[in-house]
Amino acid sequence: MKLVADRAALYHGLQRLGAVVDSSTQQPLYQHVKMEAKDNELRLSATDLEVGLTLAVRDVEIESEGTILVPYERITPLIGATPDSSISMSEEDGKVGIKTENSYFRILGEDPTDFVSVPQFPAEGVVEIDPDVLKYMVRRTAFATAAGKGRYALHGILCVLGKENAIELVAADGARLAHVQKKVSNPEGLEQEIIIPREGLEQMARLADAGSEAIRFATSERRLVAENDAARMVCQLVEGQFPNYREVIPTTSEISVQLPTKELLNAVRRAGYMTTKETHVVDFEFTDGSLTITAEAPDVGRAEVHMPVDYKGEGAGIAFNPENIEEMLAIVEREMVKMKFTDRRSPCVFKSGLDYTYVVSPVLRDEIGV
């Protein structure tokens, strides 16, 4: 292998792979990045065996083809610190030579034969999505995935392809659920439900960072493969049963009120400072024309935030874990959110626009610590 590459483009590509290089020490092979010079293009690939990513580097002149594995933690900072604008690389029996105007480095590499590579893109069942739409959807759902122990299926995001080119993303943990619906180009009329791990989906959304075309994706052998004109990624799908999300989205509610997003976020955040780990609750109390958010912890203090709202009717209230509300309000861009609920025990729905639904289960204040 012998080539001359633009330093900035190469460094950019390497940085982009950082998220998928295996950081555990279990598998030293996957702490390497694969560099493959072929067909007049240089491709970089890395994987942590959950998510794999491969991308092409621009502005490369290839003199001879070849493949090599280089330790990621060595080469990336080195390329980053190199002052020259172009770098020539060559392979000599398992070592990578990196040459600039006034320097020469030789890095020990690994044999690339055992390295798992990103598979070819499947020919069938391909769905196309606009990169901005995908980013929008991921941003609105990914934060709600479950973390830590618990149901494994909830560690991923459910992707539902339905009739009339509909696509839905659903993320949930035990107390909340985020649901967003959009349109895709689904020429084969595919209907399927897959669970994509959060990291995988986020990497898929980041494909749009390089390249300009629509993102195409398809599943094969319990894997999701996605690509655009610049890069291709693969990730293992989550096996398991996603709980029936349609069941928990309430269809009717007695109380419906429009709330200003920013003010509400600010109020909840401030009230949240008066909560502790044990009493992580903020209380929403609606009275004619006003909303009062309170929080109280015996060993901290008490918070009371008032805001005028467009609400008429009898007093009503509901209590939440403030984090569940804050995280949602932080990603909603519209000025107003609609909040709909029935009583203190039933799930409450927040709606922003026609496509976004967020369900959050209340906290029963009188049962804390029981």
Add this chain to the structure above:
Amino acid sequence: MKFNGNGSGPGGSFPLYLHPSAFYLSSPDPCIMHVDIDAFFASVEQVRNPRLRGRPVIVGSGVIASCSYEAREYGLRAGMPLARARRLCPQAVILEGHYPTYRCFAKRVFESCRRHAPRVEAYLDEAYCDLSGTADLYGTPRRVAERLKAEIKERTGLSVSVGIGTNRMIAKMAGAAGKPDGLVMLEQGREAEFVEDLPIEKLPGVGRVRIEALRRLSIATIGDLRVLSRRSLEAMFGADGRALYERCRGRDGRAIKEREIPQSIGRETTFHRDTSETAKIEGMLYYLTERAARAMRTIGLECRSVAAHIEYTDSRRRRSSRTLPVPTRLDSELFKAACGIVKRLHTRRASLHRIGVRLCNFSPGRSGQVPLFGGGERQKRESLCRCLDGLRRKYGHSVIICGKSLDAGENLRKDRYGFILRTPCLTK
């Protein structure tokens, strides 16, 4: 002067003439006091009934759970079968025991401990009190111990043995040396010398199996254990080996912790008559699970691991555990897991003599969060549990007995606190 308020004298300037020991509150010499109630159950019976005083008293059914010092003179020990105890000491008074009463007594004893020490780690009949750095406030450890003993005697009528040392192991061993009604204080620096000649089985962490292993190496006393290097002990006993290396030199780094979250909550019992009937086994298992789960809910926890163990009629034992997908506090879910384990374990066609269940891997309860999925059914079950707990708190456990447990208890006597089991289920 040892400590001058918050360190700033009049005028707010820091007094430069303070003796260095003024700062000892930040890193005081460790001082641990171990309080152990002498012959706990039997002593409570003797306090409650003056006619039993001075006589050999045994508490237990099937085996001795506790016996008075008068009974110990006849060679009786806890764990001995009652039949043998009767032969050795025919005049002994044998009582089945009033376990809730004992708990009340223990509670009072530990209340007294908490008045004399800032940090107390209490178990069934013993407590570790951390007295480090309290000398100025409470007086010397010996004075504290004397006052505590007098107070416990006055409030409960029970005698306790107190040991004081620089760590918890030494405190406990010192206390054991002064039983009953003793007060032994070991000065700092004499720990290694104190443990040196004690038999190896007195060392915490050395049980039957390890004694065997050590005997083969002609190690009989704690001092003998010091010939083994840290590495050999580690090779023999793993991580415990490292602890043993320190302990045989009189060192023990375990801190005194107020145990807010217990390691595990277990309930077990011996069957009145050994049985292999599924209904009886499952019934008893349900009863035990209910008791353990109720204890867990009372302190606001839920658990993620369930373990169960069985003992066959020929004393062969098996145990196993499993981890649940999500933490729970529901009787039904815990029983399902426990029952699955017992079914897997009970493979021989032999009767069971003993059965037990243990909950562990606790986390604080969900703090009132209504679950989003499966809410309906789960919520109903949770409120059922809450209602049952409420009823039982008010009227005693046996006010309502689950149909499943009735199978186990058809010919069991019960009192306010539940079935009268052959060996009571208590958590240490």
